[in-house]
Each structure stands twice: as structure tokens, then as C-alpha cells.
Amino acid sequence: MKFGPIRPVGVNFAAADLSGYSEPMTSILIVGAGAIGALFGSALARQGAQVSVVCRSDYDIVSREGYDITSPLLGNHRFYPHAVFKDVAECKTPPDFLILTTKVLEGVDRTALIRPAVGPNTVIVLIQNGVDIEAEIASAFPENEILSGLAIIGVGRSAPGMVNHQTMGSLNLGRYPSGNSPAGERLAALLNGAGIGCKLTDNVVSARWAKAVWNATFNPISITGGMLDTAVILGTPESTAFVRRAMDEVCAVAAAAGHPVHPKVVEQFIGSTKTMPAYHTSMALDYKYGRPMEVEAILGNTVRAARNLGVSTPILETLYALTKMIERKMRESR
């Protein structure tokens, strides 16, 4: 459905009044608009973009009432997208940016999901977890520019249509496979304008590998034994040494893949995780609530890269085997 007069595009019109000229409005389609998509969408809309969303599970309430967002950055407000679609195919005009914020899950064909809305000039933006998640999209849309983004932000869905933004966070954005582009700069400017720190990187694949050093270890470790928080995981010198060895394996894969991670990254991750209060990883929360976990994007792709590159990763292989068993148990109990 479409919202009429209440769409928050005033800023743009005001700018137009002053200059006598306005750039054509940037159109953005957010596919899989859960918490992070809604928050970014609202931020982009404030900057004058025309933001529509594809939102399946919360469609009924969002199409009626928009998103109810509490945020220390954007304030507590309602975000009414330009249009709310239940299915990508309902979007008849290809957007300038198609931002995909779904989880990357085994058995979910992201290419098929977005294809109906991708036009020849649509920039595809992947704000998703994991390593090696772009190649599939890049080869399906060889003519389209791909931006790849790593979000670190504390935002969750507290109820249907309700988004709770807790920690400010940031977005690391770059062109895939490398470099940057005017489109990236345009999107970054919009986000930065709204106060969401967006840093451009010209080597986003390396950035993904660096993030995997934490993600591909803490996430699977955190779901063994029910749920283990970071304080338990780093609770003893022995357990910390184990985490370090697991992280070293990810570093070895990254290096073999041509994206060496800075040698201090392991200690920095361990140090910063130790300093923070005990918390649960995203995978642990998915596990707790019986939601699908991003095992393949976060860990499976790392393990497969290792196998392809001939890097020995027995710890990661073990974590992967255990995680797949856990996933299977979860699926069977659903």
C-alpha cells in the first residue's frame, strides 16, 4: 500500500525551494525491512529519499501504521515508507538503490528474491552478514553495481512493526569487489546526513574477512551448551587461548584468500570483547528464539573458502559440524 500526504519528504522540498532546483529524488527499496532496514530506511527518508519497503512478516501492521521506532539517534517516531510491499514483484518501478537487509540463509534464493525490482541502473546494496556473500549476486546481475555493507549496530524488533534502536553503530560500505563509486558516496552522504556513521572502504571484502575473525568464532561458540555469553567464552585463560586459536584459523583463511587481516585484530577483538559487559551474539539470540541462524554466511562460507584454498581449519570445521547438528535439531523441533 502507499501512504499519501504523511510521507516525510519535507526536507527535500524545503531544499528545492531554496535553490530553485532539486535533484531527482533518490528512490530506495529496502527488501527484508526488519529492524535494521526500517531504521536505515527512516534515516534515508529523513534525508529526502523516497523509501519503500518490502516487508513480509509484519506487512499487515506496517502497511497500516508504519514502523514505530524508538531511537536515541532519530528520536521516538513513526516511519511511514513511501510504499509498503508484501512482495518484491509489486514494486513496478526499479529503484535507484535496492538495499537487501535480509538474513543470508541456506535455501533462500536472494537472486530470485530481488530480481523483479532490479532495473538496469539499480545499485544493489547488500547490508548483510558473512563472508563471500556478494559473488552470487554479482554474477546474477553482472551489469549492476554492487555495494556491500557491514553494519555494526544495536537494533532489534521488539514486536511486529516495532523497532528498538539501542546502540548507535556504524556502517562500513564499499563497492564490490573493491574500490568505491559515486553511488556509494551518495548513499554514504545520505546516511551520514541522518547521523548514521557510514564509512566508505575501498576494500569491503577485506573488511568482511576482518569481521569474520570475530563472527565466525564467537557466534558458533556461543550456541554450544545452550547459550554461552562472551564472559563465559573468555572466562579462563584456557578458553581465551582456544578462542585465539580459532581466530587464528580465520586469519589464515583470510590471508590465503588474499585479504590478510592486520596481525593485531585478534588481540583487539579479544580485548574489546572482554571489556564489554557479557552479551549474547546474534546467533545465540536466534538460537534462543528458535529463529533461523546465519550459519552458512558466517561460518560455512569461511570453512568452504578454507577447503578450496587448502587451509587446515580443524577448529572451525568442528564448530561448523556442531552448529549444523544444532541447526538440524532446531529445524526438527519446529
Added chain:
Amino acid sequence: MKFGPIRPVGVNFAAADLSGYSEPMTSILIVGAGAIGALFGSALARQGAQVSVVCRSDYDIVSREGYDITSPLLGNHRFYPHAVFKDVAECKTPPDFLILTTKVLEGVDRTALIRPAVGPNTVIVLIQNGVDIEAEIASAFPENEILSGLAIIGVGRSAPGMVNHQTMGSLNLGRYPSGNSPAGERLAALLNGAGIGCKLTDNVVSARWAKAVWNATFNPISITGGMLDTAVILGTPESTAFVRRAMDEVCAVAAAAGHPVHPKVVEQFIGSTKTMPAYHTSMALDYKYGRPMEVEAILGNTVRAARNLGVSTPILETLYALTKMIERKMRESR
């Protein structure tokens, strides 16, 4: 406390009446008489042994009412030990056999536990899980004969003083460090007489290593992800291949320790586990009920043996690190 006339030693007296001569009654002290100790104790008492028990947690009810045992082998009956002690030190006469059936737990000093009741001629019998659990006892009691036993039997404690024997099971018994002895034959004869299949082995350490191939892998794997039953663990070709690799590591340690496991053991274990209905390991049940787990006896000793022998066991090391985290979490939540 002591039970008077109701102690079930009639068989022995009857034998004495017929022959005109009776061997001195075999005295047995069972230390840590939970389900398995009570069942074996009752079986031994039926064969004419004088069986006393040390039983701390269920002392009150057992000292008043004995054990309430349901068993397809021994029938549903009450077992009144010759004496019920709350503490080993209360046993003033060293027994012929001191049978230790406690769990082997980190921080529990088994030597100190049994010392008050060990006389110069007492045979110490360890019916306990794990590998490499005898050396500590052997070096503390260098003059005493040590028998080491591996029980495979389905028996549990359903309530204080209540023992539920479900599957028949067997006991593999041998002298430590190797060989056999008249004492072992005597104990085996008593157990076999009561219908508990006791097989003598002259290489009990090798038997422990063979059992560890299953125990040191399925147990820790089963407590990752909450609880995983055997069907989930062997649910896919990939997960089965992983279990096989983990078992191969145990085999490598066993071989380096001088106790090579028959090459078919891995496939036999996997095959038999697959054939049985899905079930939970003992460690998984301990995990479920928040009870201490035998991590060190079952897995820690295997990993330490590997380290000492220079055998690389990355899968077991990973399982060990994860299991220690889980154990720590359990301890903190108690």
C-alpha cells in the same frame, strides 16, 4: 546403621549346612552407592557376600528402609545392606573388596575418600568411567591390588533410595595395569552367579581406550547445542563423517599410548549407535539435570594423554574447550 536379622545372607548359611564347611564370608564395601552400586551390591549380597555401603546423599532413607530396587534381572525387591555408612571412616573393618562407584570428578579426591577403609589386603575395585583413572589410586595404594571395571548397564536412581534397572548390561573387569588375579575371578564369579554378566579382561586399560572412542566423542558432542541425541549427531553423512574423524583422533591417542584399538571399532560404534533408537548420553543427562559431568575422566584425560604423547587432536581439543565453557556456565548458574 546396621540391619540385623533381615540381611539376605541365607544362601551362604545354607551352603555351609550342606558342606559342613563355609569359606569366610566375602566382605564388600561399596563407596558411593548410587544406582549402579546398589544394584551390584544387591547382586553380590544374594551370592552370599556381606555388602555394606557408603551412601551420603540418600543416607537417611537407605539407612531406614534399604534400597527399593526394580530390576528385570533381580526382580523388584528391597536390598538391605549389612551396614549403611554416611562416611567411609565409619567402616572400622577393612573389607575384602572396596568397590568405588562414584563419578570421577574434578576436585574430588578419590584417594582421600577411600583411604579410611582400605586395609593391607583390601582389593580396590574401580567401577568408574573414563581413561587413565587408575594411576592415581594405584600410586596412593601401591601395596593393594587394583581391579578396574567398565560397566555398560542401564540403571538409574528414580528417587532417593529408589533404583530402576532397565537394561541388563555387563561388566568388563581386569586387574590394573594388566593381567588378572584370583580376586578378580572371585568377584566375577559372584557377579556372574547373580546373573550380571562379568567378563574378565587381561588388558583393562585397552578396554578403557576402546570405550573412550565412543565416550570421549559422543558425550561432549551431545551437550553442545543444549542436548543432541544420537540420531541428530549421526543425522547426516557430514555429521557422521565428523564423528568418525573425532573417533579417529581418540584411536590415534590410544595407539600412541600403547593400547591400539581394533581398526573396526569406529565403524562398529557408529553402526551400533545408528541402529539403536535415538538416546541421550550420560553426560547429556547430567547436563540436563544440572549435575556434575565427568568431563575430565572422559575427555580431559584423553586430551592430556594426547598432549603428553605429542598426538594432534584438534577436534577433541575443541570439544574439550567448549565442554569446559559449558561446565563453567553450569557451575555459575548453580
